[in-house]
Amino acid sequence: CEAPLVEATTQHFDSCLGCLACVTTCPSGVQYDKLISATRHQVERNQPRTLPEQIIRSLIFNLFPYPGRLRPLLTPLYFYQKLGLQKLVRATGLLKQVFPRLAAMDSILPSITLDAFRDKLPEVIPAQGKKRYRVGMIIGCVQRLFFSPVNAATVRVLTANGCEVVIPKTQGCCAALPEHQGQTKQAKIMARQMIDSFEGTGVEAVIINAAGCGHTLKEYGHILKDDPEYREKAQKFADTVKDVQEFLSEVGLTVKLSPLKDEPLTMVYQDACHLLHGQKISVQPRQLLRQIPGVQLREPLDAALCCGSAGVYNMLQPEVADELGQQKVENLLNTGAELIASANPGCSLQIKKHLQLRGKETTLMHPMELLDYSIRGVKLES
Template sequence: MSAIDEKLAIQAGFRERLDENELLNCMRCGFCLPSCPTYIASGYDEAQSPRGRIALMKAVRDGMIEWDADVDRSLSLCLGCRACEPVCPAGVSYGHLLEDARDIIQQNKRTSLPEQAVRRTIFQGLFPHQDRMRSAAGLLGFYQKSGLQTIVRKVGFMKLFPGHLASMETILPPVPSKRDMNNRPESLQPIGKKTARVGFFSGCLMDTLFLETNNSTLKLLQLAGCEIVIPKNQSCCGALHGHSGEKQGSIDLAKRNIQAFEDLAVDYIITNAGGCGAYLIDYNHLLSNEPLWAERARQFSDKIKDLSEILVELNFHQRTEFQLTPQIVTYQDSCHLKNVMDTAQAPRLLLSHISGITYREMKDAGSCCGSAGIYNIVEPAMSMKILDTKMKHTKASSADTVVTANPGCLLQMKLGIEREGMSERVRAVHIADLLLEAIQWDN
C-alpha cells in the first residue's frame, strides 16, 4: 500500500464509520479542557484536547486535511480517560469516537513486520487465552523466586532499560504459584444469610498477577452474603484490544463473555477493576449494530456492578466492623470507574467506615494518574509527567496509604511512590485488600 492509498483508506474509514452526528455534537465550548490531562500537561496544546481531537477527526472525515503523522500523534497521545464526557454539556461520546478512529487507523496504516508480530502475539496469542496468561505469569514468578531477579538487580542489568521500566520491575506484585492460579473456584457459598446471587468477572491480569486481590474480593462478597458463580469459560474483557485499534478482537471477547454469563441467572456481574468494568458496561454499544447480539449485550451490561457499589447496596459497611491501626488514607479514583461507571462515592463511603484511620481527600483525585492500560509503557514521557503531578498531590495529602480500585492505577501509584523515594513510609493498595485487612487486622 502506498502512502496515498493509506491516507485515502483512512479518510474513507472515517467517513464510513465515524458518527457524523456525534462529531457535530461537539460545540467547541471548551468545558472539557480543564478536565483533560494531556491538554494541561502539553502546555495547553489545542491538538491535545478532546475538542481539538474531535476537530481533527472531522477534518479528516470531510477531506479538509489529510491523515498524517501529526493527526496520528494527537490521537495516540490521548489517555482515553474519558474525563471529558461527564463535563460535556452536549453529552458527546468521545471515548467511542476515539476507539473507532484508532481502529480505522490501525487497520489501514502501514506497519512494520516486527510490529505486526508483536501485536499478533499480544492481542491474538496471549490475552484471549487465560491458560497462556497463567503460563506467562508463571515465567515471571520463576524470575522472582528462582534468584534470577536478585542476580539481575545485583549486576545492574536493569540500568540498561529506561528509568521508568527499571522502576516498574521493582513494583510488580509477587506472582502466585501456578497451582494457585490453576485451582480457581467455580462457585462459592455466602457466609451467613444469602443476600444476592452474583457472577464474578475474574479478569485476565486480576486472576494472575493480582490473584490475592481477587481472593480478597471473593471473601468480601461472601461476607456480604453473596452466592458467587465464577464461570471458567469467561475471558479478557477486551479493553486492551478496543483501546489499541483491535476492535474486532474486543468484539470476539465480548461475545465469549456474554455467553459465559448469560445463563447463570445472577442478579449482578461483579468486577473489581475499573478499567474492565467500564469496558464490560460498554458491551451494549460495542455490539449495538449486531442484531443477534445487541439485546444480549444490553442485558449483560445492565448487570455490571463494581465491588464497592454492591457492598454499599447490600449495606455491608453498616453491618460490618472495620478497623485499622492509625494512618492517613487517601483515595485515587480509577478514571473509568468514575467517568464511565459513575462510581466515585461508594469507595469513599466504605473507607469512611474504617475506624482508626483518618481519611483525607487528595486534590484532583479524579484526574488520571497516567497509567491508562499500557500507556505508561508506550507513552512514557507524558505518562511520567502526569504521574509527577499526581505525586505532588499525594505528598500534599500526607497519606500513609493510597487506595485505588484498578490494577493499572495501583501499579502506577506504586511506581510514583518508588520514583519519589517514599516506599518506606507510603503504600498503595487495592480497596478490596484494604477492606479485608480492616476486618481481619486484630486476628
C-alpha cells in the same frame, strides 16, 4: 465530510490517554469515549506502524488478554526476579537504552508470587449466613495472575455480606484492552465469549473489581450493537454489570467492621479514570472506606488527574506516562496519608512504580482488601 487519516492524526490519538476526562468536562455531553474508540479502530486498520511498534503491540494484544498464554511466562519471570536479574537489568539501564518500551513493561512488572500460577477460586462460593443475592464475578486477565489476593478478598467481602458468588470457568478477557486500543474484531469476540460464559447462571448482578474492565463491560451493548444475534443479550448483560464498590454501596454492608489499626488510620483514595469519568463512581468507594472505624480520608490535589497508566499507555507512551505518574504520586504523598487505596490494577502498578522511584514504602491496597481485613479483624502492620 471525513478528514483524511494522516500521520499527525495517528500521533494525536496515540498520545490520547483515553482517560475520558473530556467526557466529564464537555458541557454538551459529547460521548468522546465512543468517538475515540471508533477513530482508533480506523487508525489500526489503515495506518501503517513501524516494525518496533508492530512488535510491541503484537506482544501486548496476543499475550495480555489471554491468561493461558501469559501464565507459562510466569516461571522465567519468577526466576528473573528471584535471582536478582531484574535488579541488575534496571541498575545497568541498558534495556531502557536498547528497548525503551520493553523497559517500560519491566518497570511496572509486579512481584511474581506462587498464587499467580493457578486459579484457586471455586466456581460457586456460598453466602455466609442468609443468602441475599446470587452474583457473578469476573476475575480478569492481569487481575487473576498478578492481583489474585484482590479477587480472593472481593469474594470474601461479598460472601460475608450475604452474596453467593458464581465464577464461570469459561470466562476470558472482558475485551477492555483491545477495545481501548481500537482492536474491534478481537474485542467483539471476547465480549461474546464473556456473555456466553454467564448465560444460564441465574445471577442478579455481574461484579467486577477493576475500573477499566468495568467500563468496557458496561459498553457491551454499544460494542455489539451491529450484531443481530448478540445485540439484545449484550445490552441485557451490560445492564447487570456493577463495580463491586457500586454494588456494595447500593445493597449495604451487613457485617460489623473492625478498626484496621489501634489508632486512627489516614488514607487517600485514588480515583481511577474509568471509575470517575467512565462510570461516574467516586462517592461510593469513599462511603465504604469511611465505614471502617478509625479511617480518616484525605483528598489529594487535582484528584481527577490521570496517573498515566491508562490501560497500556504507560507501555506505549512511557515518557508522558512517567510525567503523569510522578505528579500523581506527589499529589497523593502530599496528603500525608499512611495508605493509598486504589481500585484498578493498572493504576496500582503505575503508582507503585513511582513510589519505588521516590524510595517511598507507602502501603497501597485495593478497597476490597481493606474491607476484607476489617471484616476479619486483621490489623495492618504499623
